[in-house]
Amino acid sequence: MITLPASIRVVNKSELIDALHIDNQYAHATISLWGAHILSYAPKHDGRERLFLSEKVLFDGSKSIRGGIPVCWPWFGSRDDELQAHGYVRTQPWQLLSATDETDYTELMLSPETTQGAGFDGIAELRLTIRIGKTMHVSLSTKNVGEETFTYNAALHSYFAVDDIYHTELKGLSGIYSDKPLNWAEFETPSPYLFTSETDRVHLNPVEKVSINQSNVSTVIQSYGHDSLVVWNPWSEIATSMIDMDNDGYQKMLCVETAVTQGVTVNPQQTHTLLQVIS
Numbered sequence: 001m002i003t004l005p006a007s008i009r010v011v012n013k014s015e016l017i018d019a020l021h022i023d024n025q026y027a028h029a030t031i032s033l034w035g036a037h038i039l040s041y042a043p044k045h046d047g048r049e050r051l052f053l054s055e056k057v058l059f060d061g062s063k064s065i066r067g068g069i070p071v072c073w074p075w076f077g078s079r080d081d082e083l084q085a086h087g088y089v090r091t092q093p094w095q096l097l098s099a100t101d102e103t104d105y106t107e108l109m110l111s112p113e114t115t116q117g118a119g120f121d122g123i124a125e126l127r128l129t130i131r132i133g134k135t136m137h138v139s140l141s142t143k144n145v146g147e148e149t150f151t152y153n154a155a156l157h158s159y160f161a162v163d164d165i166y167h168t169e170l171k172g173l174s175g176i177y178s179d180k181p182l183n184w185a186e187f188e189t190p191s192p193y194l195f196t197s198e199t200d201r202v203h204l205n206p207v208e209k210v211s212i213n214q215s216n217v218s219t220v221i222q223s224y225g226h227d228s229l230v231v232w233n234p235w236s237e238i239a240t241s242m243i244d245m246d247n248d249g250y251q252k253m254l255c256v257e258t259a260v261t262q263g264v265t266v267n268p269q270q271t272h273t274l275l276q277v278i279s
């Protein structure tokens with residue numbers, strides 16, 4: 001591994017693969033090299049953990065980590081029975097390419113073992129750049145290093161921690177969403193946006209700023225390079241059926257995902273970047 005700066009130490013979150021713990025002037029964060037998966041982020045100015053991690057999370061490599069920020073690429077959602085949902089880079093070891101302490105943040109850059117896989121013909125270079133500071137920047141860039149144009153989908157599938165989903169409001173979304181549980185029927189975004197049952201929606205109006213508001217605190221999510229925002233909570237019945245989620249876990253999380261679901265076309269030598277900023 002490359003030489004690590006003073007703020008980073010290697011920790012063993014599991015026997016499978018190492019994780020990196022960042023402790024700098026501004027924040028604590030933990031990133032697993034399995035999927036370049038951010039497990040935790042808490043800025044020091046308020047000490048509040050922004051991300052949810054399931055109490056029954058599996059670190060055995062049998063599946064993607066439940067919670068944190070899964071990196072979905074080169075497709076979003078299910079393709080067919082043969083191909084795993086949300087693509088294949090979230091279940092791969094990633095390599096740390098660089099890590100530096102800068103004035104306002106610690107920056108890490110990671111790349112997956114391979115970008116090639118069944119279901120995607122493009123020749124791509126994929127980089128996840130993470131800046132841990134007073135805010136967290138998570139940037140996924142896809143460069144076409146082949147000779148043919150390709151189209152891909154992706155998401156930064158962030159699980160945000162909430163105290164109580166029954167007292168949580170999502171602000172900032174508007175326009176039409178497409179509802180997965182109702183066979184992708186389209187509806188107008190509710191206002192106020194509250195949670196009382198399974199929620200699995202692709203919002204097609206790609207606003208830049210939304211916030212998760214609870215009684216006294218709010219988590220702000222800014223998105224760039226996306227065409228949709230996906231809002232997901234499995235609710236009770238689905239949570240109970242998941243092997244890596246405790247039955248009440250759904251009460252403590254809300255996924256707000258900066259996503260490309262409609263396909264972005266990348267020409268040779270071009271780069272497309274998906275960015276989520278959390279504060």
Ligand SMILES: O=P(O)(O)OC[C@H]1O[C@@H](O)[C@H](O)[C@@H](O)[C@@H]1O
Pocket residue numbers: 064077085086157180200201230232257
């Ligand atoms: O269990 P997975 O593969 O991590 O997916 C979790 C959820 O991810 C969301 O993005 C999808 O909209 C849901 O339909 C899906 O259930």
